[in-house]
Amino acid sequence: MAKGKASVRYLHREGLVGHSNTPDWGFIYTTSLTKDPAWELGDRVVLPDGREFHYGKSAGACISGQGVEFTAAGYTAYTAFAVAAAVGAKEITIPAATHAVLAEDELRGGYVVVHDGSTNNVQFRGVIGNQAVAADLAFKVQLDGALTEAVVASTSAVELFQNPYASLQTGTMNYNPKAGIPAVKVAAANTYFWVQKAGPTWAAPQGGKLGTEEGGYCGGLWSDVGNISDYNTSLGVTVAAGRGSQHAGYAILGDADNIGPLFMLQG
Numbered sequence: 001m002a003k004g005k006a007s008v009r010y011l012h013r014e015g016l017v018g019h020s021n022t023p024d025w026g027f028i029y030t031t032s033l034t035k036d037p038a039w040e041l042g043d044r045v046v047l048p049d050g051r052e053f054h055y056g057k058s059a060g061a062c063i064s065g066q067g068v069e070f071t072a073a074g075y076t077a078y079t080a081f082a083v084a085a086a087v088g089a090k091e092i093t094i095p096a097a098t099h100a101v102l103a104e105d106e107l108r109g110g111y112v113v114v115h116d117g118s119t120n121n122v123q124f125r126g127v128i129g130n131q132a133v134a135a136d137l138a139f140k141v142q143l144d145g146a147l148t149e150a151v152v153a154s155t156s157a158v159e160l161f162q163n164p165y166a167s168l169q170t171g172t173m174n175y176n177p178k179a180g181i182p183a184v185k186v187a188a189a190n191t192y193f194w195v196q197k198a199g200p201t202w203a204a205p206q207g208g209k210l211g212t213e214e215g216g217y218c219g220g221l222w223s224d225v226g227n228i229s230d231y232n233t234s235l236g237v238t239v240a241a242g243r244g245s246q247h248a249g250y251a252i253l254g255d256a257d258n259i260g261p262l263f264m265l266q267g
Contacts, residue, residue: 028053029184031193042109042165051199052267053183058193060169062186065204067178067226067248068168068195075099075110076160080117082138085151092151094160096138104132107141109163114147117155123147127160168195171226174244178222180265196265200252203228203263211255220248220263228263230256 025047027036035041036055043055059071076097083093092112107130114123126144133139141160150156168179169189180197206227209217219231222244229244247266254260 028194031184031186031191033188033191035192040109041163045194047199049199051201052197053194054165054180054197056165056168056179056193056195058169058186058189058191059167060189062168062182062191062193063170063226064182064185065202067171067181067203067222067228069171069173069176069178069226070164070167071169071176072162072164072167074159075107075162076158078115078157078159081151081153081156081158083151084153085147087148087150088146089151090143090146091140092143092147092158093138093140094158096136098136101135102130102133102139105129107160107162109165111161112141112143113159113161114149114151115157115159116149117152117157121149123149127163165195171222171224174222174224176224178226178244178246178248180267181226198249198265198267201263201265202260203248203265205230205256205261209256211251211257211261212253218251220250222246222248 039055082095110127129142131140180195183194204227206229210230217230220228249266251261253262
């Protein structure tokens with residue numbers, strides 16, 4: 001894979017594949033302590049039935065059937081540049097700031113926000129690579145597109161985010177954003193696996209009212225631990241303990257009291 005080229009693969013084109021000629025995509029249901037060289041963190045696979053998966057790495061054990069949350073909190077805070085960069089540059093130098101030891105390209109799939117320091121205009125770019133460096137030192141990152149405004153030392157500033165899919169774990173807090181549901185059980189930290197972000201799946205229901213039966217509520221919100229809580233708009237979002245505000249999707253078949261529900265994740 002060429003540096004900077006994320007892998008987005010649609011396995012057969014929608015409408016041209018049925019169950020009679022479905023390929024084997026068993027790789028989605030595997031885990032490994034070694035990164036698959038065919039994939040980068042955050043890479044996306046979309047199946048013909050609309051199921052969407054992203055390649056991720058665990059920060060701890062992950063329960064299949066429950067949502068995992070993003071645990072990364074950003075990499076370097078708003079800091080003024082010490083090294084200038086011209087219009088057209090595809091590499092910038094992140095100024096010295098508090099950060100861990102970095103391996104080469106560890107931040108690939110992350111993002112930078114370049115502030116001009118005088119207005120509200122920013123340049124938002126993806127990170128396709130980074131220089132290996134010791135803790136807290138300045139280092140270079142390569143961008144997925146050239147700068148359209150110059151970086152001015154001491155005036156422009158930068159914020160840096162690592163790849164959000166590089167640190168996933170089973171939900172713990174209702175205010176932590178959820179990435180989706182692991183395609184398979186993940187036994188430990190530092191494990192590579194696929195997380196489902198959209199499409200039909202089974203998700204552990206938190207509320208007995210979740211589903212399509214009469215008197216139930218088909219809309220779902222992520223709970224603190226990654227279960228799906230029913231969303232009753234007349235009651236609001238603070239009734240059920242642990243219920244968060246992030247929309248998860250909706251039940252399409254069945255209900256929590258009987259069979260299912262089969263749940264449609266919506267990213």
